[in-house]
Amino acid sequence: ETGVTQTPRHLVMGMTNKKSLKCEQHLGHNAMYWYKQSAKKPLELMFVYNFKEQTENNSVPSRFSPECPNSSHLFLHLHTLQPEDSALYLCASSLSGRASYEQYFGPGTRLTVT
Amino acid sequence: QKEVEQDPGPLSVPEGAIVSLNCTYSNSAFQYFMWYRQYSRKGPELLMYTYSSGNKEDGRFTAQVDKSSKYISLFIRDSQPSDSATYLCAMINSGNTPLVFGKGTRLSVIA
Numbered sequence: 001e002t003g004v005t006q007t008p009r010h011l012v013m014g015m016t017n018k019k020s021l022k023c024e025q026h027l028g029h030n031a032m033y034w035y036k037q038s039a040k041k042p043l044e045l046m047f048v049y050n051f052k053e054q055t056e057n058n059s060v061p062s063r064f065s066p067e068c069p070n071s072s073h074l075f076l077h078l079h080t081l082q083p084e085d086s087a088l089y090l091c092a093s094s095l096s097g098r099a100s101y102e103q104y105f106g107p108g109t110r111l112t113v114t
Numbered sequence: 115q116k117e118v119e120q121d122p123g124p125l126s127v128p129e130g131a132i133v134s135l136n137c138t139y140s141n142s143a144f145q146y147f148m149w150y151r152q153y154s155r156k157g158p159e160l161l162m163y164t165y166s167s168g169n170k171e172d173g174r175f176t177a178q179v180d181k182s183s184k185y186i187s188l189f190i191r192d193s194q195p196s197d198s199a200t201y202l203c204a205m206i207n208s209g210n211t212p213l214v215f216g217k218g219t220r221l222s223v224i225a
Contacts, residue, residue: 004157017160040122043202043215090157094120100205100213101146105157 006091012112015081021109023074023091030096032074033103034066036090047049049074050096071110081113117141120203121216122135129225132192137203137216144205144214147179152185152200152218161201162188193223 004025012021025032034046048056057114063085065077074091088110092103120137127133146165148159164170167181188207190197192194193218202218
């Protein structure tokens with residue numbers, strides 16, 4: 001595997017379910033990000049981890065819970081989501097927070113909340 | 115006023131046309147200006163970046179930044195059907211701050 005991978009690619013979940021999104025980067029980077037991409041809206045930064053430490057939480061509701069066990073893996077745990085949370089969730093990585101203009105994105109997880 | 119404004123399109127052009135994509139911004143502290151390209155069912159990929167004002171050329175692509183007008187552009191010469199994608203502008207004021215993205219412009223190049 002190369003670059004940034006995300007699983008699953010598609011996820012349909014009910015409002016009472018609990019699920020997790022997984023991201024893995026094979027680039028030797030130290031910073032990882034979660035973004036939300038909704039139709040007709042700019043990419044919204046959700047969380048940033050730099051050297052496994054969370055450095056940014058962009059006022060994200062607590063029903064989204066990130067986890068970064070090491071610099072190569074990033075998870076987004078989901079529970080009691082709302083239909084408006086349906087979107088494309090993108091993971092990205094960069095060499096470090098100091099080179100954040102050059103980010104490498106995964107293909108995303110298309111999430112549908114029913 | 116939104117920090118970054120970008121017309122979402124869609125923009126449809128014939129093959130071989132010159133394409134002009136633009137963004138305006140309000141934060142005069144932005145220093146790095148990026149263009150990302152996103153194909154359908156893929157994540158964005160960095161196409162070009164420019165530091166401060168000026169032009170940068172890479173093959174058929176030219177990025178321009180006019181900080182006095184708070185306006186950035188991406189030109190695509192001799193556009194190809196393979197250029198059909200969504201183009202997102204992004205900018206930051208230093209290497210330690212989050213990227214701020216535009217909404218993206220969907221481009222279709224018709225053969």
